[in-house]
Amino acid sequence: MAVIPRTAQGHGWLRPAVGVVELSQSIIQAVPLSSRKATGGSTEGTAPFLQLPHFTEAVIKKIARKVRTFQELRDMSLQDRAELLSQVGGFSSTEVQDVEMVLQMMPSLTVEVTCETEGEEGIQEGDIVTIQAWVTLKRGNGLIGALPHAPYYPFHKEENFWFLLADSVSNNVWFSQKVSFMDEPAAITAASKAIEDTMEGSGATVKETSAAVREAAEKVRSGSRLVMGKIQAPAEGNYNLTCYCLCDSWLGCDKRTNLKVKILKRTRAGTRGGIVSEEGPIVEDGAEEEEEDEEEEYDDYESEYSEDEEDERDTKKKVPAANGTVSKKGTNSELSGSDEE
Numbered sequence: 001m002a003v004i005p006r007t008a009q010g011h012g013w014l015r016p017a018v019g020v021v022e023l024s025q026s027i028i029q030a031v032p033l034s035s036r037k038a039t040g041g042s043t044e045g046t047a048p049f050l051q052l053p054h055f056t057e058a059v060i061k062k063i064a065r066k067v068r069t070f071q072e073l074r075d076m077s078l079q080d081r082a083e084l085l086s087q088v089g090g091f092s093s094t095e096v097q098d099v100e101m102v103l104q105m106m107p108s109l110t111v112e113v114t115c116e117t118e119g120e121e122g123i124q125e126g127d128i129v130t131i132q133a134w135v136t137l138k139r140g141n142g143l144i145g146a147l148p149h150a151p152y153y154p155f156h157k158e159e160n161f162w163f164l165l166a167d168s169v170s171n172n173v174w175f176s177q178k179v180s181f182m183d184e185p186a187a188i189t190a191a192s193k194a195i196e197d198t199m200e201g202s203g204a205t206v207k208e209t210s211a212a213v214r215e216a217a218e219k220v221r222s223g224s225r226l227v228m229g230k231i232q233a234p235a236e237g238n239y240n241l242t243c244y245c246l247c248d249s250w251l252g253c254d255k256r257t258n259l260k261v262k263i264l265k266r267t268r269a270g271t272r273g274g275i276v277s278e279e280g281p282i283v284e285d286g287a288e289e290e291e292e293d294e295e296e297e298y299d300d301y302e303s304e305y306s307e308d309e310e311d312e313r314d315t316k317k318k319v320p321a322a323n324g325t326v327s328k329k330g331t332n333s334e335l336s337g338s339d340e341e
Helices: 014-029 057-063 070-075 078-088 093-105 184-201 206-221 285-340
Strands: 108-116 128-138 161-167 172-179 224-232 237-247 255-264
Touching: 014 161, 014 172, 014 237, 057 078, 078 093, 108 161, 108 237, 108 255, 128 161, 128 172, 172 224, 184 206, 184 224, 206 224
Parallel strands: none
Antiparallel strands: 108 128, 128 224, 161 172, 161 237, 237 255
C-alpha cells in the first residue's frame, strides 16, 4: 500500500467506494436508492427509517414534526420513543417492541485514529507513516458480533465494516482496510502481534510490551478492533482528511471523523532502515593474487626452516647423551684399574 503511486488530482476512488457501500446497504435492507435523497434537515433522506419494521413513508411524515433525523430517533429514551411511535405514529405495543428490537441490534461506532512516523517527532514528505486506529462497536443489546436484521435478503449476511482514510477534496483514498467483529480470537491474535511488533521496534522493555499487549487484547474483548497499516507521506502541506467507517449492512450507522495531518518539508538525510556496510576497502583481484602467492611462499619457507631447526635439536639431544655414557664408562674402567693396582 505504501508504494502504490498516487493518482491524478480528482481521479481517486473515494466517491465510487462510498457509493458501492451505500448500494450494498440499500440492497440488503431492501430500501430504494431514491429514498436516500436528502430531504428537510436530513442528509440521508428517509432511507434509514425504512429499514425499521412497520415504517412507511406515511409514518415518517407523521413523526417528522418531532424527529428530523434517524440519529435523533436513536438518541431518544426508550419511553419517549415508545410514546412517539404509539401516539404519533399509530403503532401498537407489539409493533413498538419490534422496532425497539431492531434498534437494539444496530451498531454504534466510535473511531480513534493517529498518524505518525515511528521514532520521529513530525511527519516529513517521503516518510513511511504508521496509521493506527481503534474502531469500537457498541449495541443496545450488549452483543458485539451479530447478524443484521434483513428480512428481505435471501441469505444470512454477516456485517462487514470498511475503514477508509481519505482526502474528500482530492477524492484520494490514503488507506483502506476491512474490519470484522465476528471472529474475536483472530482479532486478539492480530492486535497482539501488531502491538508487540510496534513496541519492540520502539525499544520498549519486555514488561512494557507485555502490558501493551494485554491492554490491546482487553480492548478487543470489549468490542474494539485494531486497524493498522503503513503509507508513504505525500508532498509537503496541510491535509484535512476524513476517516470513514462504513457498514455494508445497515443504513444510518456510518461514522465519519476529521483528521488534520501536517506534512513537513524533507530535512532528514538518507533513508531509514538503510544498512551501512562495515567491510574494509576494496582490493583489486591482481593484488589479492600476489598477496596469496607471497603468503604461500612464506609458509613454505617457514615450514622448511622449522624442519631444519627440529633436526638440529634432535642432533644436539643425541650427542650429549652419548658423551655422557662414554665418559661414565671410562671413569669406571679407570677406577677399576686403579683398584687392581
